[in-house]
Amino acid sequence: MDADDVLAAKRAEFVLDGAPPLAPPEAHAVAPPRTPRPVYLDGNSLGALPRTVPGRLHEVVTREWGRLRIRSWSESGWWTAPERVGDRIAPLVGAGPGRVVVGDSTSVNVFKAVVAAVRIAQQDAPGRDELLVDAATFPTDGYIAASAARLTGCTLRPVPAPELREAIGPRTAVVLVNHVDYRTGRLHDLPGTTATAHQRGARVVWDLCHSAGALPVELDAHEVDFAVGCTYKYLNGGPGAPAFLYVREELRSRFDSPLPGWNSHAEPFAMAADYVPADGAARGRVGTPDILSLLALEEALTVWDGVELAEVRAKSLALSDFFLRCVAAYVPAGRVESLTPGAHGERGSQVTLRCAGAGEVMEALIAREVVGDFRQPDALRFGLTPLYTSFADVAHAARVLGEVVA
Numbered sequence: 001m002d003a004d005d006v007l008a009a010k011r012a013e014f015v016l017d018g019a020p021p022l023a024p025p026e027a028h029a030v031a032p033p034r035t036p037r038p039v040y041l042d043g044n045s046l047g048a049l050p051r052t053v054p055g056r057l058h059e060v061v062t063r064e065w066g067r068l069r070i071r072s073w074s075e076s077g078w079w080t081a082p083e084r085v086g087d088r089i090a091p092l093v094g095a096g097p098g099r100v101v102v103g104d105s106t107s108v109n110v111f112k113a114v115v116a117a118v119r120i121a122q123q124d125a126p127g128r129d130e131l132l133v134d135a136a137t138f139p140t141d142g143y144i145a146a147s148a149a150r151l152t153g154c155t156l157r158p159v160p161a162p163e164l165r166e167a168i169g170p171r172t173a174v175v176l177v178n179h180v181d182y183r184t185g186r187l188h189d190l191p192g193t194t195a196t197a198h199q200r201g202a203r204v205v206w207d208l209c210h211s212a213g214a215l216p217v218e219l220d221a222h223e224v225d226f227a228v229g230c231t232y233k234y235l236n237g238g239p240g241a242p243a244f245l246y247v248r249e250e251l252r253s254r255f256d257s258p259l260p261g262w263n264s265h266a267e268p269f270a271m272a273a274d275y276v277p278a279d280g281a282a283r284g285r286v287g288t289p290d291i292l293s294l295l296a297l298e299e300a301l302t303v304w305d306g307v308e309l310a311e312v313r314a315k316s317l318a319l320s321d322f323f324l325r326c327v328a329a330y331v332p333a334g335r336v337e338s339l340t341p342g343a344h345g346e347r348g349s350q351v352t353l354r355c356a357g358a359g360e361v362m363e364a365l366i367a368r369e370v371v372g373d374f375r376q377p378d379a380l381r382f383g384l385t386p387l388y389t390s391f392a393d394v395a396h397a398a399r400v401l402g403e404v405v406a
């Protein structure tokens with residue numbers, strides 16, 4: 001299967017094992033892998049380092065910051081980086097140019113998107129005062145949605161994702177959904193939920209943290225209103241890399257950000273007392289962008305050049321199918337149970353196994369160089385990142401898991 005893998009060559013573009021330490025500034029590259037260990041199955045939490053990033057960062061720090069200093073805001077393209085990097089992410093989430101901006105954290109972008117979506121829904125129909133969130137949401141979305149609800153006079157109602165469509169009613173202003181559940185890896189119905197919300201006069205906000213770069217996402221085609229996502233998982237932007245915010249083209253002029261910082265002003269350097277929002281993606285900005293992280297992300301995104309998301313999806317599903325087959329073959333019966341749906345249409349790009357003593361089992365796996373993660377209370381998570389995970393990796397991981405639980 002590895003021999004037939006059309007994405008196999010991509011693996012060499014990442015730093016994946018005990019290679020020599022980084023930062024030989026002139027070389028800008030790290031020696032290729034010599035051993036296939038450790039097996040890294042945690043790219044759904046922190047993506048691996050693309051080889052060319054250290055060199056690019058070195059250049060940004062020494063030349064753009066060190067020598068050009070303030071000139072770099074214009075000469076090195078720093079000022080426009082949030083929109084430029086947004087345009088690089090756009091094709092990965094099915095968005096046209098000018099609709100995605102990069103900056104802040106996912107949490108902050110959830111806040112901007114949810115409050116802005118409620119404002120639009122309430123302008124269209126003033127009585128709408130309910131915010132729905134998928135009940136198994138990643139915690140930050142739930143916390144932020146609760147605060148956004150308080151600020152906008154809404155009530156927050158958690159609903160299991162498969163029941164969301166039915167739950168959308170005449171009072172629903174906004175539905176906030178995680179596209180892929182971070183715990184189970186379940187893929188939620190983006191086209192159907194979005195269409196139902198719109199039929200019933202509500203707006204949708206999708207959190208794409210676990211789908212951007214993991215599978216095709218068609219934001220424009222499905223007329224999604226707002227979407228947010230992080231860039232440190234499947235987009236490999238690095239720890240704390242800035243998040244992204246998508247605003248649907250038709251809502252561009254109606255997007256009233258609850259965090260209208262000076263970077264989102266139509267004329268930031270007019271330093272005007274009154275706020276006039278920028279047109280386009282820049283309207284989603286707040287303050288000064290995190291340039292080092294942003295430019296590391298921009299470089300990391302070059303690994304997507306020439307990659308078809310359909311191939312990524314096909315490999316992701318083949319990897320999860322194969323991993324589950326290997327688990328069935330190597331792990332004693334009854335010791336683990338897959339929480340990840342069997343149906344391809346309901347699966348993201350990870351496999352989660354429920355397992356007694358999962359915390360200790362994961363510690364033992366990591367000690368044996370199989371790196372996944374543990375989520376409370378009993379979940380073993382294995383992220384499958386098609387650009388660098390091999391079939392041999394997942395077979396090895398299943399074999400070691402079988403030995404550990406036995």
Ligand SMILES: Cc1ncc(COP(=O)(O)O)c(C=O)c1O
Nearest residue numbers: 105106107138178182207209230
């Ligand atoms: C679905 C989801 N939303 C949000 C976050 C985190 O948001 P932030 O980038 O603000 O830490 C994560 C992971 O950390 C996540 O899995």
Ligand SMILES: Nc1c(O)cccc1C(=O)C[C@H](N)C(=O)O
Nearest residue numbers: 044045046138182183209240375
């Ligand atoms: N963002 C993280 C961090 O700063 C530290 C440790 C883990 C994370 C994560 O991304 C967790 C991840 N969202 C999850 O799906 O559990």
